[in-house]
Amino acid sequence: MSLCLQARQLSCERDDRSLFKGLDLDIRSGEIVRIEGPNGSGKTSLLKILSGQLRDYEGELFWNGAAMQSVREHFLANLLYLGHAPGIKSGLSPLENLAWYQALSGESSGGQGSGAQEGEQQRLDALEQVGLAGFEDVPAGQLSAGQQRRVALARLTLTPRALWVLDEPFTAIDRHGVAALERQLIRHAQAGGCVLVTTHHELAASSLLRRIALG
Amino acid sequence: MWAFIHKLGSPKWFYGISAKLQPWFWAAAVLLLVTGSLWGLAFAPADYQQGNSFRIIYVHVPAAFLAQSIFISMAVSGLVFMVWKIKVADMAAAVMAPLGAAMTFVALFSGAVWGVPTWGTWWMWDARLTSMLILLFLYLGVIALRGAFTSRDSASRAASVLAMVGVINIPIIKYSVDWWYTLHQPASFTLTSRPTMPTEMWLPLVIMVLGFYSFFIALTLMRTRSEILRRESSKRWVQELVNGQVVNAQAEETR
Amino acid sequence: MDAPSVPLLEHQGGLMIAVKATLVRDLTLLLRRRGEVLNPLVFFALVITLFPIAISPDPELLATIAPGLLWVAALLAALLSLDSLFRSDYDDGSLEQLLLAPQPLAALSVAKVAVHWLLAGLPLALMAPLLGIMLALPAGSYAVLALSLALGTASLSLIGAIGAALTVGLARGGVLLSLLVLPLYIPVLIFGAGAVQAAILGDGVSAHLAILGALLAASLMLAPWAIAASLRISING
Numbered sequence: 001m002s003l004c005l006q007a008r009q010l011s012c013e014r015d016d017r018s019l020f021k022g023l024d025l026d027i028r029s030g031e032i033v034r035i036e037g038p039n040g041s042g043k044t045s046l047l048k049i050l051s052g053q054l055r056d057y058e059g060e061l062f063w064n065g066a067a068m069q070s071v072r073e074h075f076l077a078n079l080l081y082l083g084h085a086p087g088i089k090s091g092l093s094p095l096e097n098l099a100w101y102q103a104l105s106g107e108s109s110g111g112q113g114s115g116a117q118e119g120e121q122q123r124l125d126a127l128e129q130v131g132l133a134g135f136e137d138v139p140a141g142q143l144s145a146g147q148q149r150r151v152a153l154a155r156l157t158l159t160p161r162a163l164w165v166l167d168e169p170f171t172a173i174d175r176h177g178v179a180a181l182e183r184q185l186i187r188h189a190q191a192g193g194c195v196l197v198t199t200h201h202e203l204a205a206s207s208l209l210r211r212i213a214l215g
Numbered sequence: 216m217w218a219f220i221h222k223l224g225s226p227k228w229f230y231g232i233s234a235k236l237q238p239w240f241w242a243a244a245v246l247l248l249v250t251g252s253l254w255g256l257a258f259a260p261a262d263y264q265q266g267n268s269f270r271i272i273y274v275h276v277p278a279a280f281l282a283q284s285i286f287i288s289m290a291v292s293g294l295v296f297m298v299w300k301i302k303v304a305d306m307a308a309a310v311m312a313p314l315g316a317a318m319t320f321v322a323l324f325s326g327a328v329w330g331v332p333t334w335g336t337w338w339m340w341d342a343r344l345t346s347m348l349i350l351l352f353l354y355l356g357v358i359a360l361r362g363a364f365t366s367r368d369s370a371s372r373a374a375s376v377l378a379m380v381g382v383i384n385i386p387i388i389k390y391s392v393d394w395w396y397t398l399h400q401p402a403s404f405t406l407t408s409r410p411t412m413p414t415e416m417w418l419p420l421v422i423m424v425l426g427f428y429s430f431f432i433a434l435t436l437m438r439t440r441s442e443i444l445r446r447e448s449s450k451r452w453v454q455e456l457v458n459g460q461v462v463n464a465q466a467e468e469t470r
Numbered sequence: 471m472d473a474p475s476v477p478l479l480e481h482q483g484g485l486m487i488a489v490k491a492t493l494v495r496d497l498t499l500l501l502r503r504r505g506e507v508l509n510p511l512v513f514f515a516l517v518i519t520l521f522p523i524a525i526s527p528d529p530e531l532l533a534t535i536a537p538g539l540l541w542v543a544a545l546l547a548a549l550l551s552l553d554s555l556f557r558s559d560y561d562d563g564s565l566e567q568l569l570l571a572p573q574p575l576a577a578l579s580v581a582k583v584a585v586h587w588l589l590a591g592l593p594l595a596l597m598a599p600l601l602g603i604m605l606a607l608p609a610g611s612y613a614v615l616a617l618s619l620a621l622g623t624a625s626l627s628l629i630g631a632i633g634a635a636l637t638v639g640l641a642r643g644g645v646l647l648s649l650l651v652l653p654l655y656i657p658v659l660i661f662g663a664g665a666v667q668a669a670i671l672g673d674g675v676s677a678h679l680a681i682l683g684a685l686l687a688a689s690l691m692l693a694p695w696a697i698a699a700s701l702r703i704s705i706n707g
Contacts, residue, residue, distance in 0.1 A: 003478055015367050016449055053569060054706050056300070056368060064478075076572040077479050085563025091499045103484070103491030104571040162478050297699075352653040359649055363640050372703040373636050377650060380632055380696050384654050387685075391657035398664065 003064060003078065003162050003194055004028050005050065010059035012045055019045055020214055023059070029162075032185055032195040034203060037214030043198040044084070044167055046214065050196060051081045051165045077105070080161040082169055086152035090141030094132055094151045097140060098123045098158055105159040126158040127151070131177065145172040156184060162193050170201040224301030226443045227452050233436045240433035247426030255419035262416075268332040271325050273420060277427035278322040279343070282350060283385070285315030285431065289357070290382035293375030303439065305371040306446065308378065309361065310438035314431065316354035323347050342396035346389050353381045367446075488573045489581045496585040499558075506554065507589045511597055514547040518601045529606035536605035537666035540615060541622075541659055543601075544594045548623050549655075551590045552630040553647055555582065556638040556701065565638070569705055576694035579701065583631045583693075591623025611669035614679075621682040622662040628686075628693040629654050635700035658685055 007025040011018070019042030027033050027050075035043050048054040050061070052068065052075060061068035063075045088097050102119055127136055130150040140148055149172045156164065164185075170178050182204060185195050189208045203209055255273035262269035292308035295301055326344045327337045338344070357377050364370035447453045500507055521539050522532060559565040568578055598619050599612040607615070633651035637643030665678035 016446065048706070051570065053566065053702075055702070056706075073572050074478075076570055079570065081566070081570050083563050083566050085561070085566070087563035087567045089495070089499060089558070089562060089564060091502050092495065096495070096498065100491050100495045101567070103487050104567070104573070105484075160479075349653050349656055352649070356650040356653065359646055360636060363637070363643070363646055369639070369703055369706065373700065376632075376696060376699055376703065377636060380654070383692065384657075387657045387688075388653070391660040395660045395664070 004062075005163065005194070005196075006062040006065075007050065008060045008062070010046075010049065010057055010061075012042060012049060012054075012057045014045065014056075025050075025212065027163075027194055027196060029192045029194055030189050030208060032189050032197065032203070032206070032209045034209060034211050035196070035198045035214060036211055041214040043214060047081075047165050047167050047196065047198060051079055052076065053081075078162045079165065080155060080159065080163070081165045081167075082152055082155070083167050084171075086148050088140045088148045088151050090148075091139060093137045093139055094127055094143075094154070095120070095123050095136045097151055098126065098154060101155050101159060105161075122158060123154075126154040129157050130154045131180075146174060146177070149173055150177065153181065156188075164188060164193065164195045164197075166195065166197045166199075168199055169197065170199050224299065224303055226303050226306075226447050226450075229303045230440055230443050233440055237433060237436045237440075240429050240436065244426055244429035244433050247422050247429055251419050251423035251426050255423060259416050259419050260413070265333060268329065271329045273423045275322055275325040275329060276420060277424045278318050278325060279347060280424055281427050281431055282315060282319040282322050282347065284428070285311050285318060286350065286353065286378070286385065287382055289315060290375075290378040293378040296371065297375050297379075302446070303443070305375065306442040307435060307439045308375065309371070310442055311435060312354060312358050312361070312374070314434060314438075316351060316358060318431075319347055319351040319354055323351060340396070342393045345396070346392045349388055349392070350385070353385070357381065485573045485577060488571060489577055492568075492578050492581040493585060496582055497588070500585065500589050506551065507593070510547040510551045510590050511593055513550055514543055514594055514597060515601060517543040517546065518604065522605070533606045533608055533670075536602060536607040537611070537615070537670065538663050539605060540598050540602060540607070541619070541663040541666070544598060544619055544623065545626060545655055545659060547594055548590050548626050549630060549648055549651065551586065552627075552634045552651070553637075553644045555586055555631055555634040556704075557634075560638045560704070565701065565705060569702065575698040575701065579631065579635070579697045580628075580690075580694050583627050583697070586631070587624050587627040591627055592620060594623060595619035607666075608670045610672075611666050614669035614675050615666050618662045618665040618675075618679065618682060621679065621686055622658045625658050625682070625686045625689045626655055628689040628697075629658075632693055632696045632700055635697045635704060637704075638701070639704035658682070661685070 005025070005027040007023060010023040010025065011021045013019065023046075035046060037043050045054060049057045052061075052072060063071050068075060088094075092100075099119070102123065124133075124136060127133060130153050132147060132150055132154070135143060135147065140151060143151070149169075153169065153173075169181060173181065178201060185197070185203075186206060186208060189195055197203075252273065256270055259270070261267050289308045289311045292304040292311065295304040296308065323344065326341075326347065330337055330339055330341075330344075357374050360377055361370045361374040364373060444453055444457075518539065521535075525531065525535075556565060559568065569575055571578060595616045598615050599607075602612055602615055630647075630651045633647045633654075634643075636650065637647045640646065661678050661681045665675050665682065668675045668678055
């Protein structure tokens with residue numbers, strides 16, 4: 001089963017300023033699509049529209065051939081969106097933060113039993129992968145900006161979603177982390193997933209990478 | 216059906232049709248308001264109990280009617296805007312809010328003035344006046360919320376939601392305030408509940424109410440038209456319209 | 471193409487799991503910042519202290535105005551903590567994520583409102599009888615006071631959350647929030663304070679409490695949709 005997100009004649013106007021007009025997009029399995037454009041060209045707005053957050057657009061969105069309105073839940077169940085803000089509560093530890101995200105994707109994380117232990121193990125593994133082993137129980141507020149961003153990135157391995165929409169995911173991450181994340185994006189595309197990304201970071205050329213210019 | 220709704224929603228179409236409708240409503244407003252006030256203030260008989268001071272009813276009641284109606288039309292416009300994304304509806308809602316607040320204030324003020332001869336004081340926590348006061352706060356909330364956003368699109372949506380929430384609450388508020396008032400003070404003498412009002416007294420009142428409504432419609436049309444020009448100033452048809460008028464004016468001058 | 475190793479998932483529902491996790495998360499967060507939970511209670515006590523000082527220490531006079539004072543002060547105290555209901559979620563981006571959850575946003579926001587009531591409304595209701603003693607509130611009305619506040623503050627939290635959701639995107643939404651929400655609070659105040667008054671007079675209070683319950687039921691049905699719509703507006707401001 002391959003996924004496919006299509007936009008037809010997408011136009012977005014915010015406060016009478018036209019961001020883009022008549023945009024046609026086809027995003028399919030096995031692709032990394034990089035949205036490019038100068039500041040203020042509507043990259044974030046486009047990602048918000050494509051991830052179903054922003055609804056004041058004109059045109060049509062299709063998810064696997066069906067109109068977005070009718071398959072919203074299915075779409076959201078397969079979407080992982082990371083915005084400018086990491087979405088990490090500073091009062092909670094990385095483990096607790098991830099537990100909430102796990103629950104939102106429909107997996108039971110609290111309580112006792114083997115399911116809960118499995119969930120906890122998955123969280124620990126995900127944190128280890130982003131290099132946060134040993135920080136599992138530190139309140140996220142005491143972590144650096146880059147570490148908080150890594151907690152958010154741990155969701156990529158924690159909750160398997162086919163479509164990743166990442167708005168500037170490389171912000172505040174060190175060189176080592178950038179390389180690892182880049183490898184992860186490619187692996188995801190190779191595995192049949194799909195990545196939609198904006199970034200100022202130069203992505204290494206790859207046959208999977210496609211660029212779309214705005215503005 | 217859809218084509219019709221969208222045609223209705225097109226600012227350009229609305230601008231055209233409102234230009235045709237507007238003069239009729241202005242004429243009706245002037246005619247009704249002049250007739251109503253002359254009749255009500257000069258010819259209607261004085262009240263046997265309140266004397267001439269009852270004549271303030273001809274301002275107070277229409278203003279109070281309008282104050283509530285405008286809130287409802289504002290909420291309906293907001294609903295139309297949210298459901299069908301019709302921008303004209305939001306422009307109308309935006310110009311209605313200050314007008315509604317003004318009407319509420321007029322109703323409150325005339326009520327207070329009326330209170331002096333009837334109650335001997337400027338303010339009584341009368342059920343009707345209290346509801347009006349709360350309505351004024353609701354209006355002020357909608358206006359303040361619209362003004363607080365930097366993005367006009369968000370402001371429009373937020374104001375629409377608040378207007379809808381408000382309109383659901385208005386009957387609840389009105390009912391609870393009435394209940395509260397009767398509990399604390401058995402209604403001995405309320406302003407406008409007169410079971411038997413002679414025809415010569417209520418007919419001018421009806422005319423005044425209709426006049427206020429015509430005035431409201433005419434003013435809303437006019438202000439919505441200028442709001443359309445303001446918001447659509449970057450659109451081609453507006454620029455053509457403005458340029459066309461400039462060209463006409465120049466032609467007039469050279470003639 | 472090879473069979474992808476990232477399968478498309480059917481939406482599994484999991485509404486109860488998500489609601490429970492949201493409840494646990496918000497409760498944990500608030501209980502770690504006890505100050506924020508205690509502040510409204512201290513505010514409540516402080517405001518109640520101001521009245522005898524400003525008006526008169528005469529117990530008879532205080533007793534007549536006590537129901538209204540207690541209700542108004544509790545209402546303001548509950549309002550005080552509303553502004554922070556969605557604000558930290560908005561600031562750190564988790565509100566965006568809440569909007570993108572496959573579960574209905576209205577249900578998840580009710581979970582957040584429930585936490586607000588549990589840690590603001592309910593403690594206020596439990597504390598009110600204590601302050602009632604200080605205002606010489608006549609005996610026989612204490613249980614009604616707590617009960618009416620517990621019922622009423624639930625409605626207040628729901629209605630107030632609409633205002634909080636509408637103003638969360640604004641940098642200084644605090645005062646505006648009170649302006650939007652207070653007029654909508656009036657019916658709850660009328661029947662809440664009315665219940666206590668009726669208890670003092672020895673009248674039946676079941677009618678008042680029933681109306682408070684009806685207001686709560688209506689808010690429970692309608693407010694979540696308004697909250698969800700408002701959050702969607704604010705997140706894109």
